[in-house]
Amino acid sequence: MSNDPPLLEIRNLEKYFEESSNVLDVLMRREPSQIQAVDDVSLTLEENDSAAVIGESGCGKTTLLLTLIGLHDATGGDIYYKGQPVSEFDKSDWREYRSNVQVIFQDPFNSLDPKMTVAESLKEPLKIHGIGDRDRRVREVLEHVELSPPEKYLGRKPANLSGGEKQRVSIGRALVLEPDVILADEPVSMLDVSTQAAVLNTMKNLIDEFGVSMLYISHDLSTVSYISEVVNVMYLGRVVESAPTEQILADPKHPYTEALVSAIPVPDPHYNRERTEMSGAPRDPVDLGEGCRFRDRCPAVIPPDDLEIPQAAYREVIAFRERLARDDLTLDRVRAELDDSTDTDALAAALREEYFDHDLMGENDAVLDTALSALAAGDGDRAGDLLRGRFESVCEQTPADVTTDDEWTVACHYYDDDTQIEEKRVPTTD
Amino acid sequence: MSAPLLEIEDLTVQYRTNQGMLTAVSGASFTIERGEFFGLAGESGSGKSTLAKAIIGGLDDNGEVTSGTLRYRGEEIQDLAETELNERLRWKEISWIPQSSMNSLDPLQRVSEQAAEIGRTHTDLSDEAIREKLKEMFDVVGLQQSRIDDYPHQFSGGMQQRAIIALALFLEPSLVIADEPTTALDVIMQDQIFKYLDRTKTSTDTSLLLITHDISVIFESCDSVAIMHASQVTERGSAQAVHDNPRHPYAFMFKEAFPDIREPKRELEVIDGYPPELMGDVDICSFADRCPWAVDECRQSAPSLDPVGDDDATHAAACVRADEAYELYEAEGTDPDGTGRTIAPEEDD
Numbered sequence: 001m002s003n004d005p006p007l008l009e010i011r012n013l014e015k016y017f018e019e020s021s022n023v024l025d026v027l028m029r030r031e032p033s034q035i036q037a038v039d040d041v042s043l044t045l046e047e048n049d050s051a052a053v054i055g056e057s058g059c060g061k062t063t064l065l066l067t068l069i070g071l072h073d074a075t076g077g078d079i080y081y082k083g084q085p086v087s088e089f090d091k092s093d094w095r096e097y098r099s100n101v102q103v104i105f106q107d108p109f110n111s112l113d114p115k116m117t118v119a120e121s122l123k124e125p126l127k128i129h130g131i132g133d134r135d136r137r138v139r140e141v142l143e144h145v146e147l148s149p150p151e152k153y154l155g156r157k158p159a160n161l162s163g164g165e166k167q168r169v170s171i172g173r174a175l176v177l178e179p180d181v182i183l184a185d186e187p188v189s190m191l192d193v194s195t196q197a198a199v200l201n202t203m204k205n206l207i208d209e210f211g212v213s214m215l216y217i218s219h220d221l222s223t224v225s226y227i228s229e230v231v232n233v234m235y236l237g238r239v240v241e242s243a244p245t246e247q248i249l250a251d252p253k254h255p256y257t258e259a260l261v262s263a264i265p266v267p268d269p270h271y272n273r274e275r276t277e278m279s280g281a282p283r284d285p286v287d288l289g290e291g292c293r294f295r296d297r298c299p300a301v302i303p304p305d306d307l308e309i310p311q312a313a314y315r316e317v318i319a320f321r322e323r324l325a326r327d328d329l330t331l332d333r334v335r336a337e338l339d340d341s342t343d344t345d346a347l348a349a350a351l352r353e354e355y356f357d358h359d360l361m362g363e364n365d366a367v368l369d370t371a372l373s374a375l376a377a378g379d380g381d382r383a384g385d386l387l388r389g390r391f392e393s394v395c396e397q398t399p400a401d402v403t404t405d406d407e408w409t410v411a412c413h414y415y416d417d418d419t420q421i422e423e424k425r426v427p428t429t430d
Numbered sequence: 431m432s433a434p435l436l437e438i439e440d441l442t443v444q445y446r447t448n449q450g451m452l453t454a455v456s457g458a459s460f461t462i463e464r465g466e467f468f469g470l471a472g473e474s475g476s477g478k479s480t481l482a483k484a485i486i487g488g489l490d491d492n493g494e495v496t497s498g499t500l501r502y503r504g505e506e507i508q509d510l511a512e513t514e515l516n517e518r519l520r521w522k523e524i525s526w527i528p529q530s531s532m533n534s535l536d537p538l539q540r541v542s543e544q545a546a547e548i549g550r551t552h553t554d555l556s557d558e559a560i561r562e563k564l565k566e567m568f569d570v571v572g573l574q575q576s577r578i579d580d581y582p583h584q585f586s587g588g589m590q591q592r593a594i595i596a597l598a599l600f601l602e603p604s605l606v607i608a609d610e611p612t613t614a615l616d617v618i619m620q621d622q623i624f625k626y627l628d629r630t631k632t633s634t635d636t637s638l639l640l641i642t643h644d645i646s647v648i649f650e651s652c653d654s655v656a657i658m659h660a661s662q663v664t665e666r667g668s669a670q671a672v673h674d675n676p677r678h679p680y681a682f683m684f685k686e687a688f689p690d691i692r693e694p695k696r697e698l699e700v701i702d703g704y705p706p707e708l709m710g711d712v713d714i715c716s717f718a719d720r721c722p723w724a725v726d727e728c729r730q731s732a733p734s735l736d737p738v739g740d741d742d743a744t745h746a747a748a749c750v751r752a753d754e755a756y757e758l759y760e761a762e763g764t765d766p767d768g769t770g771r772t773i774a775p776e777e778d779d
Binding site: 056057162163164192193194195196197198200201219220221222223225226245246249259260261263264265266267268269270271273275276278279280281330333334337354 | 473474572574576577586587588589616617618619620621622624625628643644645646647649650669670673683684685687688689690691692694695698699700701704
C-alpha cells in the first residue's frame with residue numbers, strides 16, 4: 001500500500017501565458033511578455049487526504065485549479081494521477097480522470113442551471129458517464145450532503161433554494177460520480193456565516209467518512225483549519241510556505257505568511273491586533289524574473305552583510321529599484337509638476353521627495369544621490385547599476401525550499417543556513 | 431449641542447411589491463455619537479443595507495420609511511426633500527462608501543474632477559480649495575498627493591478603494607456610511623483600508639456607520655454594534671458588552687459562527703434556516719423559527735428592545751428570554767431538548 005504512487009501529485013507545475021502582442025510589438029520584434037501564473041508548484045494529495053492552497057487574488061490558485069482539470073495545458077512540469085502523467089493521457093484516460101476528479105465552484109448562484117431541477121442537475125453527470133440506477137444514487141447523495149428528506153428537494157429549481165442549499169447541491173453534483181478527488185474552489189466564500197460552518201462540516205465529512213481526497217483552494221486562512229491538515233501558501237505563482245495548518249497559523253515562518261496571518265481580523269474587542277505594516281498590493285505576475293517574489297513588499301528584506309542601513313530605509317530603496325527595473329516610475333508626472341521641466345537637479349530632488357520618506361546616511365546617501373541624478377539626466381540603466389552595486393540583496397536570487405523533519409517547508413533566504421527551522425529567524429519589523 | 435449625531439428611533443422601512451408591503455426594517459432603534467465607529471451586522475436579508483440607504487434618502491423607488499424617525503443632530507430628516515438632502519446633508523455632512531466601490535468611480539473623469547463636481551454641488555468652496563482638501567485626504571489614505579489628477583484605471587483595486595474613501599472624506603463629513611467597504615478585498619488590503627479609516631477617526635473626529643456581515647471586523651474596529659436579523663435589531667450596545675455578555679440568541683449564535691484563528695479547532699455555530707421575508711407589520715420575533723429557545727410568546731408580538739441592565743447603558747436586547755438564553759446556551763449548547771443535532775442518547779426516558 002505504502003508503495004503505491006500518490007493519488008494526485010503535482011510536480012514542478014508551470015503555467016505561463018503569453019501576453020497578447022500587438023502590431024507594434026511585432027514590428028519592433030519585441031518578445032511577448034510572460035505571465036507567470038503558476039511557477040514551479042509541487043503538491044501531493046494522498047488517498048483520503050486533504051490539502052489547502054491559500055493565497056490572495058492573483059496568486060495563481062485558480063489557474064492551478066484550471067490546469068488540474070485540464071482546462072489549461074501546463075507549460076512545464078506535470079500532474080500525475082495514480083502515478084500516470086496527465087500529459088500522456090489518451091481520450092479514455094481523460095474520461096476516467098474527469099469522472100474521478102470533481103470540482104466544486106465558488107459561486108453556487110451561477111454554477112447550477114436555473115432551468116434544471118435538483119434531480120435533473122444531479123442526474124446529468126450520471127447520464128454523461130453512462131451510469132445507471134440514477135434515482136437511488138441521487139437520493140443517497142442528497143442525504144450525504146444533508147438535504148433530507150430528498151423528496152423535499154428533488155423537484156426544486158435553484159431559485160427555490162437558499163445559498164447554502166445551492167452549494168450543497170453543487171457538492172452533491174460533484175459527489176454523485178463517487179470521485180476520488182474533489183477540488184473545491186472557495187466553496188464557502190459566498191455563503192452567509194450561519195451556513196458556512198454547516199457546509200464546511202459537510203465537506204469535512206466527505207473526507208472523513210467517504211474517503212474522498214480534497215484540495216481546498218481559498219483566500220481565507222481562518223476557515224482552512226476546518227477542512228485541511230496541511231496548508232500551502234501561494235504568492236505570485238509560487239508556494240512560499242507549506243506546513244501543518246495549526247502550526248502555520250500559530251507560528252508562520254515566511255514573512256508573507258506572517259503578514260497574511262496577522263492581517264486576519266480577530267473577533268474580540270479586547271484583543272489589540274496591530275494593523276498591517278504592508279503597503280500596496282502584489283504586482284502583476286508579468287516577467288517576474290529571478291528572486292523572491294515578495295521582496296518588493298517584504299518587511300524583512302535582507303540587506304548585504306556589510307551594509308549599515310535601517311530596515312525601513314532599505315525597504316524604500318528596494319521598492320524603488322523594483323519600480324525602476326520595471327519601468328514603473330512616474331517620471332513624467334513628477335517632471336510635469338516642476339516649474340522648469342528641463343531642470344534635472346530639481347527632478348532628482350522631486351523624485352527623492354516622491355519615493356523616499358527616510359533619510360540615508362553617508363555613502364548610502366551619496367550613491368542614491370548620484371543614481372537619482374543619472375536617472376534625472378535620462379540614464380536609467382546607470383542609475384540601476386549604481387543602486388545594485390551598493391544595495392543588492394540576497395533576496396534577488398530565488399530562495400530554495402528548506403524542509404524540516406516535521407514537514408514544514410519554507411522558501412525564504414532567512415532560513416538558508418538552517419536545515420532545521422527551529423525558531424523563527426525573521427526579525428520583527430521595526 | 432448635546433443631541434447625538436444620529437438617532438434612529440423605531441424606524442420601519444417597507445418596499446411596495448406585487449405581493450404587498452415587504453418589511454425590510456422593523457422598529458429599529460440605535461444612536462451614533464460624534465466620533466463613534468458603529469457597526470451594523472447581520473447576514474444577507476437582515477435589512478442592514480436598506481437601513482443605511484434610508485438614512486441618506488437613497489431608497490429604491492418602491493421603498494419608503496413608513497414609520498419612526500431619523501434625527502441628525504436633533505433634526506428629523508426622514509421627510510426631507512431630495513434637493514434639501516443634496517444641499518444640506520449629502521457629502522458634506524453624511525457621505526457614503528458604496529458596496530461595489532470598484533465600479534463607483536467614473537472611468538472617464540480624473541479623480542480630481544470628480545471631487546470638483548461633488549464640491550461644486552454640495553459646497554461653496556473654490557476649485558482650488560477643493561483640490562487642497564482632496565490632496566490632504568489622499569495623504570491620509572496613503573496615496574501620493576500628485577496622483578489626484580489620475581484616472582481611475584491608473585489605480586490598482588485597493589488604491590481605487592482608497593481614492594473612494596478619500597472622496598467620501600474630503601469634505602470632512604461628520605458621518606460616513608460604509609456598506610461592506612472591504613468585502614471584495616483580500617485580508618491584507620482590508621487591513622490597510624481599516625488602518626486609514628482608523629487614522630481618519632483620530633485626525634478628523636468622523637463617525638462611521640460600518641455595515642458588514644463580518645462581525646470580526648466590527649469587534650475589532652468599532653466602538654458599538656447593532657446586530658440585525660430579518661428587519662429587527664436583535665441586540666445592540668458597546669462592542670465589549672455585546673461580545674462579553676450577549677443576550678439575544680441570534681447575537682451569540684451569529685458571533686459563535688465566526689472562526690477565530692486563535693482557536694482553529696473551535697466548533698463553529700450553525701444557525702439553521704434562513705431569515706424569513708416578512709410582509710406587512712412584523713408582530714413576531716423574526717428569529718423565532720430558527721431559535722432553539724423559542725416559546726409561544728415569541729410568536730405573539732414583536733419583542734421590544736429593552737436594556738439588559740449591565741454596566742453599559744446602551745446595551746439592549748429584543749428577546750423575551752434575554753435574561754436566561756445565554757446561560758442556557760453555555761450550559762446545554764443549542765440543543766435544549768436533547769434531540770436533534772447531538773448524537774441521540776442511548777436510552778429514552
